[in-house]
Amino acid sequence: HMTEETMPAYIDRIRRFKPRFIQAYPSIAAILARYMEEHDIEPFPTVKAVLCGSENLYPWQRDLIREAFGCRVFSWYGNSEQTVLAGECEESTRYHVFPEYGIVELIGRDGRPVEGPGETGEVVTTNLTNFVCPLIRYRTMDAAVLGNAPCSCGRAYPLLEKVEGRLQEFIVTKDRRLIPMTAVNMHSGVFDNVAQFQFYQKREGEVLLRIVKRPRYTEEDTAWILRELGEKFEGDVDVTIRFVAKIPRTRLGKYQFLIQDLPLDRWGISEDEKEWRTESG
Numbered sequence: 419h420m421t422e423e424t425m426p427a428y429i430d431r432i433r434r435f436k437p438r439f440i441q442a443y444p445s446i447a448a449i450l451a452r453y454m455e456e457h458d459i460e461p462f463p464t465v466k467a468v469l470c471g472s473e474n475l476y477p478w479q480r481d482l483i484r485e486a487f488g489c490r491v492f493s494w495y496g497n498s499e500q501t502v503l504a505g506e507c508e509e510s511t512r513y514h515v516f517p518e519y520g521i522v523e524l525i526g527r528d529g530r531p532v533e534g535p536g537e538t539g540e541v542v543t544t545n546l547t548n549f550v551c552p553l554i555r556y557r558t559m560d561a562a563v564l565g566n567a568p569c570s571c572g573r574a575y576p577l578l579e580k581v582e583g584r585l586q587e588f589i590v591t592k593d594r595r596l597i598p599m600t601a602v603n604m605h606s607g608v609f610d611n612v613a614q615f616q617f618y619q620k621r622e623g624e625v626l627l628r629i630v631k632r633p634r635y636t637e638e639d640t641a642w643i644l645r646e647l648g649e650k651f652e653g654d655v656d657v658t659i660r661f662v663a664k665i666p667r668t669r670l671g672k673y674q675f676l677i678q679d680l681p682l683d684r685w686g687i688s689e690d691e692k693e694w695r696t697e698s699g
């Protein structure tokens with residue numbers, strides 16, 4: 419809902435609230451930052467840092483947000499299952515894994531821990547704070563790169579050079595709002611009879627939803643899915659469903675939930691980064 423029309427109200431509200439920190443999805447903070455830059459709006463004097471999580475933070479977003487807000491951007495990595503928490507320190511942009519919160523392993527395609535700095539593996543985690551429902555060696559489906567050498571800040575924490583897993587995926591509405599895929603996730607059992615699914619977009623306000631059915635799938639599932647998506651998209655995206663036999667995985671063996679064919683560079687994601695995103699899956 420952050421549009422040209424509503425943005426002044428958000429900015430006014432933030433200014434009156436006088437926050438010291440802003441915690442946001444980078445995609446959202448970037449939309450606000452771009453608006454502030456385009457309209458020569460001064461940074462909020464009280465804000466000391468912008469804390470970004472839940473999505474990949476792209477370098478262009480970091481620069482844009484830092485410029486517009488006039489302060490440092492810190493990225494952190496965690497999940498709602500609370501098995502991993504990692505964040506940047508004051509001296510670097512590497513992720514410091516908090517070992518008292520959870521144990522983090524990076525597991526390679528051969529099922530063994532990756533060795534040596536610069537190696538990429540899947541983030542496999544064991545939480546140390548949840549005594550009710552412990553998750554042991556829990557696969558996050560995120561990929562990360564092992565860090566090298568201790569950080570100059572002196573904290574003796576394991577380091578991740580970068581987290582590649584939360585690859586930012588947007589669906590573009592008819593009025594060019596960007597809806598992150600993280601906002602589209604549906605927990606309510608809608609996809610119970612769906613084996614695999616994938617969104618594909620090549621026109622604003624339209625998506626194709628590819629579905630691999632489970633045996634119990636019926637017309638009722640189709641109606642339910644369309645109804646749920648209609649609510650998520652608030653009618654701003656037309657959804658067409660196509661049934662397919664198989665949805666291929668990416669090179670890293672992950673599912674890609676959205677294939678975005680629109681040139682999102684017009685909204686901020688450059689072609690280079692889009693290619694990088696596609697390659698790293």
Ligand SMILES: [Zn+2]
Pocket residue numbers: 506507508509510514569570571572573
């Ligand atoms: Zn550090």
